[in-house]
Amino acid sequence: MSEYPYKRILLKISGESLGAHQSSLNHEIYSTEVVQNLAAQIVKLVERGVQLAIVVGGGNILRGGHVTEAFQIDRTTADTMGMLATVMNALALQSVIESHGAHCRVLSGIHMQTVAEPFIRRRAVRHLEKGRVVIFAGGTGNPYFTTDTAAALRALEIQADVMLKATNVSGVYSSDPRKNPDAVFYEQLTYQQAIDQNLKIMDGTAFTLLRDFHMPLVVFSIQSQDSLHTVLKGEGQFTKIQ
Ligand code: UDP
16 A cells, blocks of 8 residues: 555656756757656655556657747647657656666557557556556647646546646746746645636646546656655645645
């Protein structure tokens, strides 16, 4: 049994949280230190009995919107490139997680059988029950969505108890705390409060899905060494939206 109040968790990790210095193919896409720390934290949770599924983004490599603007590549193709970037991140993370001693499976929303298992909901749940980390790659498998939406969708599909959104800031503020030192931090919010105050937490499709189907969301910073464990214990700084 898990020592945390949640048994099954969906963790959304943006590509940028993997420690890239700049979002471009020409620059470093990972920080070894950040990825190793993340993998160690993930394995620790699984060893403590948590069923952990992850949706990983691709923004450290490329985003569809940017590719369309910069290279005049049509949006559907550019988004497919973005989804492939998430598969690259998923494979990297899988490798590092396994080097830390946990079993890990990548299930992709875009079918590519020689690289990853196809996304099959029942199979994902079976892996989780067996104590394997599951990484959902390839987003929703459809263009015009984000990996936040993929995370909300998968969280509902696997009947997670909570969705965790790992970011580079310690939760939700009234405005960007990196630009505005007077920004107010929120410990708790309802979905309606977040909508009324126009707080930019994730894209509208993802947010609406979580709200409509009553999935609690925890926003926290993945930067510190033990943040996953601390947040799940209800300690440290984070924002809970429900
Ligand atoms: N993407 C997509 N459909 C999805 C998920 C992602 O088309 O269901 C594409 C989209 O182009 C997006 C890119 O993949 O820009 C990378 O995902 P995202 O920007 O969500 O990554 P993050 O910001 O979390 O690193």
